[in-house]
Amino acid sequence: MYGCEKILYNNTQSTLFGEKTTEQEYLGLVSKQYTFSEAISVLDEVDWDFKDFATQYLTHRFHSYPARFIPQIPLTFIKLFTDEGDTVLDPFCGCGTTIVESFLNNRNSIGNDFNPLATLISKVKTTLVDETEFRYLNRKLSVMKRYLDLDYKRVEDRAEHLPNRKISKIFNKVIISKLEAIRETLLEVKEEGHDDLYDLGRTALSSTIWALVENGNGVNVDDLFLRKVKSMRERLNETAKVVKNIPDVKTINGDSRKLEVETDSIDLIVTSPPYVNALDYYRAHMYNMLWLGMDFDLFRKHEIGGHSHFIANRFRLLSEYLGDMLRSMMEMNRVLTKDKICVIVVGNSSLEYELIESHRFFAEMAGRIGFKPIKTIHRNIDKTKKYTSADVGKIDDEYILVMQKTEDAEVTADDDNFISEIVTEQMTDFSEQIKKVQGTSIRGRMPTKERLLKNIDRISDAIETIPQDIKIKV
Incomplete structure (x- = not known):
C-alpha cells in the first residue's frame, strides 16, 4: 500500500497552509491510502497549477534560488508513492525542496547536486539546531x-584578503569590510566546534x-545578516515542533552522472x-560561491545545460545536454528499486528559435534504459516567478x-558508445x-526560412561531433 493514514505534518497543515478549502481538499486527497494503480489515477485528480497555494512555509524560505519547483510537486509523489521510512532521492536537489518535504513527512532522503551552495542550503534546511546553540551564536554575533559599529580601520586589509578578487568589483x-567581518566570526564559530x-x-x-547583488550597495549588511539568522532560527524552531521523528538526511556534493548512491536503494x-540553454547557475551563484570560498570554476566546468560554450553551433549544446541527461537517467535507473517511480519536472527551452521539448526527449530515452513512461502531466506556472535566460525568457508552463522502473538498464552510464548512439538517434x-x-521558440518567435535551413545544417554538423561532445569533461 502507498501513502499513509496520517494527514500531513501531524495534523498541523492548517497552521502551515492556512484555511483555504482547496489546499485542505488537496491534502486530504493525497494523504489517503491507495494501491499503486489507484495512486496513478489520483494524479489525474490533482490540480497541478496549485494556484494561490502556500509555498514558502517553514524552511523553504531560507534562501532565494533560481528556477526551483514548488513543494507541492514532490509532496504529492512522496505522499502517494512512499511510506514513512522509505528513501527519496533528488539527484539535482538545488535548494532542497524535495529533501525538505521528505524530512517533514518522515522519509529518509538523499540530495545530490554538483553545486556546493545547493547542498549547503539543503543541509541547513533539514538540520535542527538546539536553542542552546542559538544562544551561543547570539553571543558571538x-x-x-x-x-562592526566601531571598527573601519581594517577595510583596506580585508579588501586585500578576499577569497577572490572578483567580488570587490x-x-x-x-x-x-562588514561581510568579511561576518565571515571571520563564522570561522571562529567553526573553530570552536559548532559546525x-x-x-x-x-x-x-x-x-x-x-x-x-540584487539591490546594490544600499543594503545595511550587518542588520540584514542578523535578520536572516533570526528568521532561520524561528523557522527551524517551527519545524522542530512539526517533525516528531527525525529521518536520515544525506546531502552529496556530487555528479548526477556518477551518483554516490547504492544500487537498488x-x-x-x-x-x-x-x-538546456536556459540558465547558467554558476552565473547566478557566482558571488555567493566566491565569498564562501567554494570552487566556482569546477562547478562552471561541469554544469549541465549551461550555455557559456559552443557559441558557433548552439545545437552542440543540445547534444551535450542529452548525453549528460541520459547518463543521469541511467544512474537514476541503477539506484532506484524495481517497480518504483521516477519523476522528472522540466520545462521547454529553445535554441536558435527552435522549440526544445525536453520532456519528449527524456521519455523517448527512458524507454531505452529500463523505464516505462506512465504519464506526462502539463502544468501552468506563474511566468513572473520562473525566469531562465535572455534567450528563453520567462517560462509559463512545465511538464512532469x-x-x-521496469528493469535494469542493459548498459552502464559510462558507456560512451551507447550514449553516442542514443543521442545521435535523438538529434x-x-x-x-x-x-x-x-518550430517556434518558447517566446513564440518563428525562424525564417533561411535560418531554418541553417539550423538543419547546424544540427547535421552537431551530429558529426556527438562522440566528442557527449564525453564527460575531465
Missing part, C-alpha cells in the same frame, strides 16, 4: 555587531550577498534538472514526466521533425 569597501551553526551562518551570509526519485529525429514542422 552581538560581539560582532559592536565590533560590485561592493564598496565598507560593505566588503551546524557555521553552516547556518554561511547560508545566511549567502542569502545576504544575494540581496546585495531508492524508493522514489523526484527531481527538476537544469534546462512520471516513469516506472536525427529532431532534425527530421523541424524539416516537417517549422
